[in-house]
Amino acid sequence: MTETLPPLLPLLVAVPLLMAALGAALRKNKTARHIISLGTLFALLAASILLVIATHDGTILAHQVGLWDYGVSIPFVVDALSALVLMIIAILGIASVLFAMGTHEARARFFHPFVLVLMSGVAGALMTGDIFNLFVFIEVMLLPSYGLLAMMGAKLGSHGARIYVSVNLLASTLLLVGIALVYATAGTVNLAELRGAALEDPAVAVAGGVVLTAISIKAAVVPVHGWLTRTYPMTSPAITTLFSGIHTKVAIYAIYRIYSLLFDGDQKFLWVALLVTSLTMLIGVLGAIGEKTTRSILVFHMISQIGYILIGVGLFTGLGLTAGIFYLLHHMIVKASLFLSTGAIEETYGTGEIDKLGGMLKREPLIAVTFMVAALSLAGLPPFSGFVAKFAIIQATLEQAHYWVAAVAVLVSVFTLLSMLKIWTGVFMAPEPKGLEERAYTYQERMWGKRYLRVEAQAGTPTLTVKALDPSVRDPKTQTVKVPVRLLIPGMLLAAVTLFFGLGAELLMSLSETAAENLLNPQDYVEAVSNA
Known part of the structure; x- marks a missing residue:
């Protein structure tokens, strides 16, 4: 299998x-677009x-796109780290698209094409063995992201989109300036050829610092x-979810990869x-x-968790x-x-403001359980994956006698738990505020142009007529607003x-260990690229 896979790597982009x-x-065929998008993501x-299976033992797959000689062609390289990150991003892509289908965002003609172009750029960025092409694929990721933000701008405002575009430009x-400096000082942008170049030439180290x-x-x-x-926070929950799992995480992957190869894991900068x-953990x-x-x-x-990573x-x-x-x-x-x-609560009840929500434990018990599981994992409590992750991080810092970093990590975990309790008590445990359902009806009508609310005067008092409510956001038994099942599932x-x-941490930890070994000893990466 390892011999047949490398020539197929470009297909993950194409x-x-x-x-x-x-x-x-x-x-006009919305159903066909849904099928094409989900089919491609699956x-x-x-x-x-x-x-992941092919690289779990440390094997590195490499292919020179275009069949040009080493150093000239575009190298695609996959090891355990890139395969694992690509797998998780594919899962998040599926979940985000399913959620967007549930909120009707995916009905827009270019929603699915933008998502697929984004995923193409992600695959290229994770597989490329060339820092200039890393820049190219990051731009491929960004272009459809601008489109997705513009699609929601009419509904949620364009202020956030302007900041996003400006900062990323x-x-x-x-990044392009840094890559040009690397090429000017080292004479190549091929990551395999750049191994250890920053240690040999201070000018390359400065150029690499600009890139990082x-x-x-x-x-x-x-x-x-x-x-x-x-x-x-200025876009929709589906887009926020998609971006949170892609843009910053691809950048983190690039930091791991570039420091491993260009700086060869040099200790003096660490x-x-x-x-x-530590500042990122604390300030976040x-x-x-x-x-x-x-x-x-x-x-x-x-932001805080990026510090941990x-x-x-x-x-x-x-x-x-x-x-x-x-x-x-x-x-x-x-x-x-x-x-x-x-996001399911926000898209149903029309707000994410904590003081305007309440009573969700009784109204939405499945959402409450889902939130609790993820929140406890984020805070690092057993038996969830967050406990394993934070325990391993703290153990690693103590192993190197960085006690102050371990102390910050523990302190931040406490504050994380407090923040999750803030959401839990305000959204799920607090009494239900007045006007909750009216806000839900008004929001649905404003966002999607449907008549969810009819106000009739009965004895001089406006009352709600539930007959006008779309069945998808109505509990058939109680006739009250309810998060639709389609928004619960993702x-x-x-x-x-x-x-x-968390329960099966040994498997993922073993794969992570293989990925770490490839970063610690990048010689196999270099040989795989040079022999491709």
């Missing part, structure tokens, strides 16, 4: 692009699972994190990484405490990298589940995955 073009050509998931420009700075902006690492908190990651969680909406709290927690790079030991990679995979699933569970499935990762 097929989603072709399916995106086909979907865009179907002007095929990508199946392919990524095959890649700036970061992309800086640009990627850190895209990863929303403190202090260049503000754009994330001002953009992700104190800077540990300082930055402190920002979450002061927020008043579920999504803004979760977005700040994204990048501790793996800051330590650059076997256990540190293993823990960081496990945390990356766990976080992508858990955060998406939280966005989707709270978040519940991801919550089940985090429970599986």
